[in-house]
Amino acid sequence: MHANSRIVTSRQSGPHEDLARRVARALDHPWRKPIADHTRHAFDRAQDWLAAQGRPLLLDAGCGVGLSTRALAARHPDRAVIGVDRSAARLEREHGALPDNALLVRADLVDFWRLALGAGWQPERHYLLYPNPYPKASQLKLRWHGHPVFPAILALGGRLELRSNWALYLEEFALALQHAGEPRPAVVRHDPQGDYLTPFERKYAQSGQPLWRLTATLPHAPQRLP
Ligand SMILES: C[S@@+](CC[C@H](N)C(=O)[O-])C[C@H]1O[C@@H](n2cnc3c(N)ncnc32)[C@H](O)[C@@H]1O
Numbered sequence: 001m002h003a004n005s006r007i008v009t010s011r012q013s014g015p016h017e018d019l020a021r022r023v024a025r026a027l028d029h030p031w032r033k034p035i036a037d038h039t040r041h042a043f044d045r046a047q048d049w050l051a052a053q054g055r056p057l058l059l060d061a062g063c064g065v066g067l068s069t070r071a072l073a074a075r076h077p078d079r080a081v082i083g084v085d086r087s088a089a090r091l092e093r094e095h096g097a098l099p100d101n102a103l104l105v106r107a108d109l110v111d112f113w114r115l116a117l118g119a120g121w122q123p124e125r126h127y128l129l130y131p132n133p134y135p136k137a138s139q140l141k142l143r144w145h146g147h148p149v150f151p152a153i154l155a156l157g158g159r160l161e162l163r164s165n166w167a168l169y170l171e172e173f174a175l176a177l178q179h180a181g182e183p184r185p186a187v188v189r190h191d192p193q194g195d196y197l198t199p200f201e202r203k204y205a206q207s208g209q210p211l212w213r214l215t216a217t218l219p220h221a222p223q224r225l226p
């Protein structure tokens with residue numbers, strides 16, 4: 001099987017020169033964007049579900065059609081897996097019944113993460129699998145490490161795993177962790193060996209693109225939110 005997904009191209013040849021400033025700003029200045037009602041309602045439902053599960057949480061942030069959420073739930077039957085995506089079109093795609101320990105939630109992560117932190121959630125594992133790259137230099141603020149919500153991602157803690165077909169995204173994320181006082185994780189090649197966790201992973205791998213991975217174990221630290 002072959003695919004022909006294009007590689008990420010960017011005029012950036014190295015980490016964005018504004019990265020350190022943006023991370024410092026996010027860590028120092030409270031971000032006051034109001035929480036959207038629809039995400040608050042979606043979060044409340046997720047909260048009830050998680051309480052009923054009574055097991056440690058794995059969070060699949062930006063889960064797309066939710067195949068990774070299903071796969072993680074199957075791999076970890078003693079964990080509760082929540083996949084979050086803002087795209088109803090993706091979430092509604094029919095991919096079979098959800099395992100009992102999986103939940104798909106339509107919500108905006110920039111609000112969902114802050115609500116999760118406020119409610120004391122402590123994901124054991126937190127996946128950001130193939131986030132939108134936003135490769136233009138002017139889009140740094142849209143990448144998760146350049147976004148004002150970055151401190152909430154850190155503060156939730158747990159074993160964070162990012163995968164991307166754009167190494168620079170992960171290099172920047174690793175640097176952003178360092179700017180936040182964490183050890184700088186290595187960015188390593190990821191070879192799924194045909195066992196694809198997500199549709200984007202499959203598409204990129206079958207297009208012959210190298211894939212990359214970063215993992216970091218972070219303390220649960222709500223005080224990190226300014
Ligand atoms: C490139 S796709 C990857 C999807 C899936 N993880 C995969 O690997 O197949 C990025 C996903 O992130 C979702 N996303 C981007 N920004 C989001 C946000 N603020 N809140 C929730 N989902 C978001 C998009 O809707 C999209 O499904």
